[in-house]
Amino acid sequence: MTTQANRKNARAWCARMAALLAVLLLAAVPAGAMATTLKDMSYQALPGGKVDLTLTFDGAPPQPKVFTTTDPARIAVDLDGTALDLAKRRLDIGSGATSSVTAVSAGGRTRIVVDLFEAANYTTRVEGNKLIVAIGSGNGSALASSAVGNPSKALPSTSTLAIAGIDFQRSKDGAGEVIIRFSGSGANVDMHRSSGGVTVDFGNASLPPKLAQRLDVNDFATPVSSVTTRPQGDGARMEIAARGAFEPSAYQTGDKYVVEIAPKQQQQTGGVIGSGMSAPKYTGARVTFNFQDIPTRSALQLIADVSNLNIVASDSVGGSITLRLVNVPWDQALAVIMRAKSLGMQRDGNVIWVAPQTELAAYEQARAETRQRAEEAAPLVTDFIPISYGKASTIAQLLTQKSLQNTAGGGAAGNVNRGFLSSRGSVTYDDRTNTLIVSDIPEKIRQIRALVAQLDKPVKQVLIESRIVIATDNFTRELGAKFGASGFFTNPSGQLVSTGATIGTNGTTGLINSINAQNQVIAQNNLNQQYAAQTGGTAPQPTLPPAITFPGGLNVNLPASTPAGSLGLAILGSNYLLDLELSAAQTEGKSETISSPRVITANQQPAIIKQGTEIGYVTYQNALGGAAGAGTATVQFKDAVLELKVTPTITADGRVYLALDVKKDALAGFINNPGGGQVPQIDTRQIQTGVLVDNGQTVVLGGIYEVTKGNTVTKVPLLGDIPGLGMLFRNTNRNNTKAELLIFVTPRILNESLK
Secondary structure (H helix, E strand, C coil): CHHHHHHHHHHHHHHHHHHHHHHHHHHHCCCCCCCEEEEEEEEEECHHHCEEEEEEECCCCCCEEEEEEECCEEEEEEEECEEECCCCCEEEEEECCEEEEEEEEECCEEEEEEEECCCCCEEEEEECCEEEEEECCCCCCCCCCCCCCCHHHCCCCCCCEEEEEEEEEECCCCCEEEEEEECCCCCCEEEEEECCEEEEEECCEECCHHHCCEEECHHHCCCEEEEEEEEECCEEEEEEEECCCEEEEEEEECCEEEEEEEECCCCCCCCCCCCCCCCCCCCCCEEEEEEEEEEHHHHHHHHHHHHCCEEEECCCCCCEEEEEEEEEEHHHHHHHHHHHHCEEEEEECCEEEEEEHHHHHHHHHHHHHHHHHHHHHCCCEEEEEECCCCCHHHHHHHHHCCCHHHCCCCCCHHHCCCCCCCCCCEEEEECCCCEEEEEECHHHHHHHHHHHHHHCCCCCEEEEEEEEEEEEEEEEEEEEEEEEEEEEEECCCCCEEECCCCECCCCHHHHHHHHHHHHHHHHHHHHHHHHHHHHCCCCCCCCCCCCCCCCCCECEEECCCCCCEEEEEEEECCCEEEEEEEEEEEEEEEEEEEECCEEEEECCCCEEEEEEEEEEEEEEECCCCCCCCCCEEEEEEEEEEEEEEEEEEECCCCCEEEEEEEEEEEEEEEEECCCCCEEEEEEEEEEEEEEEECCCCCEEEEEEEEEEEEEEEEECCCHHHCCCHHHHHEEEEEEEEEEEEEEEEEEEECCHHHC
16 A cells, blocks of 8 residues: 555656646747747739738737748748648749748748749738738849848948958758858848859948958868958958858848858668669668568568668558578668569658559559649649740740650640640740740749740850961072174185174174175275276275174073073184173062951851952853954952851860861962953862860861972083083073961850950
């Protein structure tokens, strides 16, 4: 009896302590906590892609705390002391920049998460027992202003703010938190990813000199390695260096801004049965099992105890299994069990549903059919999607284009593939505003917006610089000589007789004619004297013979064609004449022509640039007898241009593939047309090729090197071969020409700031 009494007293004491503890816990709860319940959550799609999210409470709405993230784009609304009483905790919106809304509750606090397609403005206001969050259509800005109850997102005040303090701490889940405190509220903060971390700009908050420093936080064992803060203009910039894969987020409350750098959670894929992985990686803790005919459900319970996961087995999972596994990962053990019993699984967070594979397949098929029926019953929503860089007509055609597997025909009319639209969806476009007009269910509109966001991006541009270098080198040398010798004497009768042979226009013939004329005069005087002596008369006065002209006759006439200089020598004796003339010419010429066409074009868009002359010429058709003008005259043209045709393709690794056609033509001269007129001759230099080049690298596409050498000797046979003396009897012409063509190309991908 004493023992029973003691037990009864102990139970009574425990009951009193429990009641006292409950009273203390109730006293510790703040006044008004848990006094508000969120009863309804709805939305209204407004024109221009705006959305009003309405939260209805059973009383006055609590003070909201709102913060945003950029990657992914989200708006989070925290409501302290609020419980949930919603029939549906998730709303799929798919209008404007808003994708969906989800409500979660834990620890006496409710969080409303708004998933966005892109960063968008928002405002909050209170109307009675309703809190309305107005979400903009999405203009790339994450800043917002709050009309009521959101001082952390108010417009920047006109007073000057200053950063009052910078602190760093490590959260319980291993994330690094950078806490920035300001001298007041209304700080204008912009956070974005950068190379190697996160950059935070404070547009209207100055930085005291004592806070312009670098914090080394490696010892905290977080993804953050350092935090560097420095002034920038009228504000400040903070650079947070992080390592590994991380997820940044930030929120602002009053005069405090918190940046959280959390390690990115990797999705566990090891041991997933039916995933199609040829070589799965198992990372679970190692276990040892040795059982004979253990029930399959019991084996799954053992796996659940080891892995700390929730495993739900279907009613159709049964039978027994024999296991002997020594020091293997638990996820591999689970894979062995499933493979042995023809089971499959689906994982959602830390909950795994295990069922036969046929049952899973039937479940997935039923889900697909349910989803299809839901799409057919869902209300249609019209959305306007502006296109910035492409053409709305082209994207509309892409959205409605049939897939390849359905273009061959043979299907029923109701099963015709409609591209990215549902069976009831439609799309059109407005050319004037370059806007897509999409009418479809919210889920499809969300998918189309995500697709358009990936396609409607500025096309990269490429600057192609080309240089065409033509270098020539000419050398010509010519040596020649003129040489002549002639002689004459007076015979006993006083006549002058030539004894040398000369050549030339005033050579032998002129000299003989001059001597013959003098000899004729001498002979006539002799005849006159003989006649006077025979007749006894007086002879006429003798006539003076004409003077003999020595024309300088030449035996060899091989001079330089265009002599730059000559050296002459003549020797005149009493009865001979010797002429010698040496001539020489040397020509050297160097020329270099550099043509540098350049052109800018978009990726995969052909471009052409050319400069030159159209050479006109006249030809005659049906001419009679070859006389010009007797037939029909036709004017035609030939191009002599410098031309660059190029189509660049930017590869995924930042290089450029160029399809090139470079041409450099020049007029060489004219040739006579048999029918009349002249036809121009064109010197053509052209290269067609494709080349893969690094960004900014110069490559030589090709070159042509030509060398022409000529040596011409004109000489008198035998005499021209005499050493030394033979140069008087020959003409030597040596010609050496070099020509080189090089083509250089340099592609440069233009930065976004230069476009």
